[in-house]
Amino acid sequence: MSSWFNAEKLREAAMARAFRLFSDPRVSKVLTDPKVMAVLMKAIQLASRAQQGTREGLGAVARMLRLATAEDVSTLRAEVRKLEMMLETLEAQLGGEGMSQPGRSSGRPSA
Numbered sequence: 001m002s003s004w005f006n007a008e009k010l011r012e013a014a015m016a017r018a019f020r021l022f023s024d025p026r027v028s029k030v031l032t033d034p035k036v037m038a039v040l041m042k043a044i045q046l047a048s049r050a051q052q053g054t055r056e057g058l059g060a061v062a063r064m065l066r067l068a069t070a071e072d073v074s075t076l077r078a079e080v081r082k083l084e085m086m087l088e089t090l091e092a093q094l095g096g097e098g099m100s101q102p103g104r105s106s107g108r109p110s111a
Helices: 007-023 025-031 034-064 070-094
Strands: none
Touching: 007 025, 025 034
């Protein structure tokens, strides 16, 4: 599926531009200034806090609307994997006895 917006190309272009920018001696000189580094660190921390706040806010809205978040889905998938492994272990311990029960399936959806 083609799209007019290609995130990978955008990322590659940004990385190439950043590499050129950081290889400039003038930029390197500015970045060695402790005041500039302090400002950059604060900017990075601010962006991180904003992203976390947005994520938490969206999570709160999703809970209010009783919607699953990506984190909820990830947690459920991990739990399903854990339960599937437990089931396989129990079936192996039973020696396949449990498989002969009527109406019993592997519990996995067919693709």
